[in-house]
Amino acid sequence: MKLVSREGWGARASRGSTRLSSTRGVKVHYTGSRVDPRLATDHARCDDAVRGIQRSHMDGNGWNDIGYSMVCCPHGYVYVGRGPHRLPAANGAGLNSGHYAVLGLVGSSGLTEPTDAMLDGIRDAIDYLRREGGAGKEIKGHRDGYATDCPGKALYAWVREGAPRPGGGSSAPAPSRSVGRVPAWPGRLLTQPPVMRGGDVRTWQARMRERGWRIAADGAYGPESESVCRAFQAEKGLAADGVVGPLTWRAAWEAPVT
Template sequence: MAIDLVSRREWGARSPRGSYSSLTSTRGVKIHYTGGRVDPRILDDHARCVNLVKSIQIHHMDGNGWIDIGYSMIACPHKKVFEGRGPKRLPAANGAGLNSAHYAVLGLVGSSGLVQPNDAMLHAILDAVDHLRDRGGAGREIKGHRDGYSTSCPGDPLYRWVRRGAPRPGGGDPEPPPEPHPSFPGRTLKYPPVMVGEDVRTWQRQMRRRGWDLDVDGLYGEASRAACRAFQEEKGLAVTGAVNRATWNATWEAPIT
């Protein structure tokens, strides 16, 4: 399904005041709301959506002192997706220490006024999530901002939808969540020297499930590096021979061909 993307130029975004920190992959996406009152008239006037997004950027830059709007993408009730910081750039809205784990997608609902997302907004949120997966290496998780951070965001109506598995409106029963896989261990597996550990064994075991002829010995040496390089080439990843976060996630999430 094609995304109806509103580029930064189209919505009149200010230029960032500095350089973004890069982000090559995440566990997924955190969903947000504005936290304030949203005028219900935006339902009938897309220009009001544009003005609201502009006001949020002004608040984040001039009020919070951030280099730009804090969200990766913004979804409006007209099924349009505004480009915020965009893919492969660290967001600022999830909270200190939490931004590298998830992208941030805002739905234009608030704590009063317009509080219930319509179907078009839910579609737009999921279009934004798909875009961040395709272009930014986002993982499969869809969480609420309140998951792991003390806040009422993204509001009860939007959070209930997240807790149901974030189904597409009109799509019938939501797709069952994917089988969980171990989180990236926080260290890149590489050779030389030979790296040793249970995280190496976990990765080797999953590679064997995918059909790779690899000993599950917990030793990341020449054979593991060679298998990693071949896997990265097959999946269109940077061919380094080192298991970084993107390669680790792809080992569980990429289709088996």
């Protein structure tokens, strides 16, 4: 699971919330408006899209926060909206306490078809809300409780099929990997320099950017970020203790991108 925290996508502070102990399940949503098709190929736009939805909900609707519990982008990243144990606002008056609200970032025009990665992300969000928020087994569309076209033809057909994982994969929860404020790209993310002594970190960062990896040069780095970098070290046969010679690093830099 590729989980993006509220801090990670730059959420505004909530103006207040009502606690939920549990729900009967989740309801799946789409935006009900045009979604820029460029989101499908440019993940850097996804954070902006989530912030725009929060801005619309807070400044336009007068809500306390973004209305959704979780938001899933075309690349399979799961954004924490209001999150678990918080009353959503998107299901409709009188209906919010029964289900969490999970948005797939597709709309009524532009980008209308969910990607397999998005469907996986929605399943990840559902599993997360069951594990962390006491969500029950129900998976419904917004229209199942409210007079609306939401979540659109494609997503609703998927919900009616039982919301299966693409390819028939298991719906068991996947391990979470938190993503910070750095744009995240599937298969190309490192959020801290490798643990190393005596190495030229800036040179390493520059060369890895050339290979298509996204590097966060500054900031606080947690244990999950460290594990990603250590996995890279293991993949390239680099010393686990971080004592890495320049020839070893040059070999890693010049190795084919896989």
